[in-house]
Amino acid sequence: MKDLAQLALDTAVARGAAFADVRFLESEREDLQVKDGQVGGVDRSETRGIGVRVLVRGAWGYAGTDVLTREGAEACAASAVALARASATVRREPVVLAPEPPRRVTWSSSCAVDPFTVPLERKLDLLFRVDQALRDVKGVSITEGFLTFIRRRQLFLSSEGAEIDQTVTRSGGGYSATAVSDHEVQRRSFPQSDGHHQCLGYEFIESVPWVENAARVGEEAVALLKADPCPAGEFDIILEGSQLALQIHESVGHPSELDRVLGMEANYAGTSFLTLDRLGTLQFGSPLVNLVADATLPHGLSTFGFDDEGVEAQRWHIVKDGVFSGYLTSRELAHRVGDGRSRGCVRSDGWHHIPMIRMVNLSLMPGKGSLEDLLGDTDRGIYMETNRSWSIDQLRYNFQFKTEIAWEIAKGRRVRMLRNPTYQGITTRFWNSCDFICGPEAWAPWGVTNCGKGQPGQVADMTHGAAPARFRGVRVGVGYDD
Amino acid sequence: MTRDEARAVLERALRAVKEGEGEAVIGGGRSHLTRFANNEVTQNVSERRYVLSVRVVLGKRTGRASGNDLSQSGAERLAEAATTAARLQPEIPDLLPLPGPQTYRTVDADDAATARLGPEERAREVARAVERCMKAGVTAAGIYETGRGTIGEYGELGTLAIANTRGLFAYHLGTGAAFRISALDGAASGWAATESYKASDIDGDALAARAVDKALRSRDPVAWEPGPYTVILEPAAVADLLTDTSWLSFGALPVQEGRSFLSGKIGQRVVGENITIRDDPYHPLHQGCPFDGEGIPTQPTTIIERGVAKSPVYDRQTAAKEGRESTGHGLSVPNTIGPLAQHLVLDGGSGPAEKLLEGIDRGLWVTRVWYTNVVDPKTATLTGMTRDGLFAIEKGKITRAARNFRFNQSVVQMLQEVEGMSAPQLVGGVVCPGLRVRGFHMSSVTEF
Numbered sequence: 001m002k003d004l005a006q007l008a009l010d011t012a013v014a015r016g017a018a019f020a021d022v023r024f025l026e027s028e029r030e031d032l033q034v035k036d037g038q039v040g041g042v043d044r045s046e047t048r049g050i051g052v053r054v055l056v057r058g059a060w061g062y063a064g065t066d067v068l069t070r071e072g073a074e075a076c077a078a079s080a081v082a083l084a085r086a087s088a089t090v091r092r093e094p095v096v097l098a099p100e101p102p103r104r105v106t107w108s109s110s111c112a113v114d115p116f117t118v119p120l121e122r123k124l125d126l127l128f129r130v131d132q133a134l135r136d137v138k139g140v141s142i143t144e145g146f147l148t149f150i151r152r153r154q155l156f157l158s159s160e161g162a163e164i165d166q167t168v169t170r171s172g173g174g175y176s177a178t179a180v181s182d183h184e185v186q187r188r189s190f191p192q193s194d195g196h197h198q199c200l201g202y203e204f205i206e207s208v209p210w211v212e213n214a215a216r217v218g219e220e221a222v223a224l225l226k227a228d229p230c231p232a233g234e235f236d237i238i239l240e241g242s243q244l245a246l247q248i249h250e251s252v253g254h255p256s257e258l259d260r261v262l263g264m265e266a267n268y269a270g271t272s273f274l275t276l277d278r279l280g281t282l283q284f285g286s287p288l289v290n291l292v293a294d295a296t297l298p299h300g301l302s303t304f305g306f307d308d309e310g311v312e313a314q315r316w317h318i319v320k321d322g323v324f325s326g327y328l329t330s331r332e333l334a335h336r337v338g339d340g341r342s343r344g345c346v347r348s349d350g351w352h353h354i355p356m357i358r359m360v361n362l363s364l365m366p367g368k369g370s371l372e373d374l375l376g377d378t379d380r381g382i383y384m385e386t387n388r389s390w391s392i393d394q395l396r397y398n399f400q401f402k403t404e405i406a407w408e409i410a411k412g413r414r415v416r417m418l419r420n421p422t423y424q425g426i427t428t429r430f431w432n433s434c435d436f437i438c439g440p441e442a443w444a445p446w447g448v449t450n451c452g453k454g455q456p457g458q459v460a461d462m463t464h465g466a467a468p469a470r471f472r473g474v475r476v477g478v479g480y481d482d
Numbered sequence: 483m484t485r486d487e488a489r490a491v492l493e494r495a496l497r498a499v500k501e502g503e504g505e506a507v508i509g510g511g512r513s514h515l516t517r518f519a520n521n522e523v524t525q526n527v528s529e530r531r532y533v534l535s536v537r538v539v540l541g542k543r544t545g546r547a548s549g550n551d552l553s554q555s556g557a558e559r560l561a562e563a564a565t566t567a568a569r570l571q572p573e574i575p576d577l578l579p580l581p582g583p584q585t586y587r588t589v590d591a592d593d594a595a596t597a598r599l600g601p602e603e604r605a606r607e608v609a610r611a612v613e614r615c616m617k618a619g620v621t622a623a624g625i626y627e628t629g630r631g632t633i634g635e636y637g638e639l640g641t642l643a644i645a646n647t648r649g650l651f652a653y654h655l656g657t658g659a660a661f662r663i664s665a666l667d668g669a670a671s672g673w674a675a676t677e678s679y680k681a682s683d684i685d686g687d688a689l690a691a692r693a694v695d696k697a698l699r700s701r702d703p704v705a706w707e708p709g710p711y712t713v714i715l716e717p718a719a720v721a722d723l724l725t726d727t728s729w730l731s732f733g734a735l736p737v738q739e740g741r742s743f744l745s746g747k748i749g750q751r752v753v754g755e756n757i758t759i760r761d762d763p764y765h766p767l768h769q770g771c772p773f774d775g776e777g778i779p780t781q782p783t784t785i786i787e788r789g790v791a792k793s794p795v796y797d798r799q800t801a802a803k804e805g806r807e808s809t810g811h812g813l814s815v816p817n818t819i820g821p822l823a824q825h826l827v828l829d830g831g832s833g834p835a836e837k838l839l840e841g842i843d844r845g846l847w848v849t850r851v852w853y854t855n856v857v858d859p860k861t862a863t864l865t866g867m868t869r870d871g872l873f874a875i876e877k878g879k880i881t882r883a884a885r886n887f888r889f890n891q892s893v894v895q896m897l898q899e900v901e902g903m904s905a906p907q908l909v910g911g912v913v914c915p916g917l918r919v920r921g922f923h924m925s926s927v928t929e930f
Binding site for chain 2 (some may be wrong): 039085091119178181452479
């Protein structure tokens with residue numbers, strides 16, 4: 001492993017790279033699915049390869065290969081250098097990297113029970129028990145459940161002398177029940193719509209009450225078919241933690257990516273309203289709102305020792321006491337906001353893709369009180385739970401979300417279930433309307449595993465911690481009000 | 483990877499299957515992408531990647547293992563893992579036996595010049611586009627991508643070749659090229675794109691000219707009120723809406739499960755009489771793969787004909803439930819998604835979209851849409867944003883830029899309100915025309 005990586009690195013430098021780094025990755029994955037009482041898939045996969053990133057005359061080149069021979073490694077490095085030379089012909093400002101001390105270190109996420117050694121029968125038994133409990137509910141039309149396990153080992157070498165060996169193990173799963181009528185398709189998921197994932201071993205799966213929640217999930221899916229439609233108009237809304245996690249992801253995380261802000265994603269994902277002049281000045285949210293980026297969060301999906309540029313994991317505020325306070329940065333772009341060091345946000349989804357700025361774990365800091373305290377404090381409002389769909393404009397102003405279920409709140413109590421709840425807003429107005437965030441006892445980390453960005457497209461995962469929170473005067477019922 | 487090389491890899495994998503029956507699939511190839519922003523190249527990448535997937539069938543049990551070690555030992559490891567997975571799981575009552583040999587149509591979509599295109603040529607094309615933008619005082623961002631094989635937009639791998647122990651063998655090699663450019667003037671922007679299997683169809687300068695024109699016309703947008711508008715949707719916008727609708731509604735599984743607007747409606751009028759939607763990988767603009775994830779030949783399938791629901795697309799499993807033949811739209815087996823229509827064709831009219839302007843008293847011109855997502859699956863109601871060129875139409879003419887809107891729109895309803903169509907083109911993987919649509923629901927305005 002190291003010999004080929006070193007050969008690729010040496011070849012890149014010998015061919016003229018002023019800077020080079022090489023990642024040798026090997027990963028394994030297991031995906032298990034059960035649908036409607038039958039196995040929907042039992043897939044094992046593995047991949048190994050090398051990615052070489054170089055700077056030549058201040059321009060980037062990147063090549064990846066799975067030809068893991070001396071010739072393959074040399075050809076990959078040569079290709080990266082050729083790509084960089086071509087890039088340099090259409091380059092105006094040379095790339096300059098923020099300094100970072102080269103580390104020689106080994107790092108692993110925690111994993112008490114290796115999920116790849118847990119017998120398949122045991123995992124499938126869990127899925128089938130959940131599936132049976134869902135199908136026992138009269139009126140449930142479709143049942144689906146899954147478990148996913150990933151282990152990724154990466155050796156990072158750089159021409160500056162870094163040698164970082166990291167291993168991450170991720171475990172997760174989820175399930176849903178769908179009920180169908182002539183006019184409605186209603187779904188409930190547990191514990192959220194994208195499943196529940198953490199960087200832990202099989203002990204994480206065993207810590208989640210999967211089966212215990214199945215009957216409730218099925219019953220709610222069926223009940224939604226006959227629930228009253230969510231009313232349209234302006235309401236105070238309370239968002240449950242996993243829905244708030246996606247709200248954080250879309251309206252805080254992506255707009256604070258510095259490459260977006262500087263126009264580097266303009267053709268695809270878009271740019272950002274968080275322009276450089278707004279750093280330290282924009283009242284992003286109410287003074288209650290504190291949003292913290294944290295690559296050291298225990299068991300987070302983007303928790304690591306070092307990012308894919310060899311920068312050590314860090315924790316800092318994106319929004320502090322409501323004021324926009326920080327960006328997600330890289331070694332290439334840190335100087336554009338006056339930082340002498342990258343925040344360490346660069347990751348890739350495999351050896352075949354170039355590392356780029358990706359969200360690290362980003363969480364809303366807890367306030368005070370329980371969910372019941374919050375509901376009790378609400379005279380008239382709508383409590384929404386579990387994401388069903390999401391959309392936001394390319395500058396990250398105008399968003400719209402739909403959740404699976406909602407309840408009308410009147411005089412501090414849940415009075416009726418509501419189907420098809422949607423809400424829409426403008427990012428800063430929304431966060432400035434936040435007037436209650438529940439406390440640590442209601443705070444939980446929620447994983448996102450399907451974050452798309454870049455060309456070629458890459459998929460990243462990260463965690464957003466949140467406790468339920470209230471937002472005043474939000475437009476509700478969009479999409480069903482015409 | 484040539485046909486013979488692919489066959490050799492697959493046969494080696496099938497020989498490694500020691501118990502039951504086997505299926506082997508290989509996908510991958512080479513992909514190259516030059517990315518630019520702020521009038522310079524910011525990223526230039528190339529990958530070579532193949533993945534071998536082995537599925538073992540033991541009666542009514544099946545397991546799959548995939549990896550990128552194509553050697554003998556790699557194939558043996560996959561076969562063993564797939565066998566173990568199959569052996570340890572309960573039976574799948576609906577699992578079908580492997581299909582036997584099939585006959586395929588030939589699709590010529592492999593362009594040697596595109597496969598040979600190097601980073602210097604891509605850089606030259608990008609430089610022409612950047613120069614055009616700089617002369618106009620706007621900023622260029624985009625990509626020039628070429629490749630050969632089945633590496634998808636998000637790194638997902640399609641099927642290059644498939645074989646099984648019953649003698650089935652299918653192989654399809656194609657090239658691809660795409661150039662997409664945004665021209666930016668602050669928050670004002672324009673966009674243009676071309677995709678083809680031949681890089682010779684790419685003209686970066688011409689695309690830049692179109693994007694620049696739109697960016698300059700997008701300055702100082704007027705904020706119109708949300709509400710229903712007559713719109714002209716350029717083909718890129720139509721393609722995005724149809725792709726989401728296909729996922730939701732055009733496969734036999736959502737139809738059988740009651741989740742599609744076609745459920746219970748086959749043979750009935752569901753949209754306007756001027757709407758005919760097909761899936762056809764052999765369309766001259768598609769030149770797609772002639773077989774599906776099970777190795778079944780893909781049949782051109784009419785989904786909606788003159789407004790009447792005709793048929794969803796089928797894989798073997800959904801077809802067996804109705805006692806009919808697969809249309810060859812299956813994914814790899816088993817899966818929980820069902821068949822997909824991935825080569826959509828919406829029949830259109832003739833001429834450019836501009837000819838649709840006449841008679842619109844007050845409307846909107848939509849260049850493309852962005853971040854679409856499902857609001858209501860049963861009515862195929864989608865939300866999303868307009869992007870990169872939204873213009874006011876007044877008294878039959880484009881008069882000025884408009885601030886971008888969020889829409890909430892049922893595609894079914896939209897296809898009942900189509901008043902005119904331009905000539906079809908390939909964009910976003912769909913062959914479709916621009917559409918003039920009455921009563922398109924713009925529900926909120928954004929800040930730019």
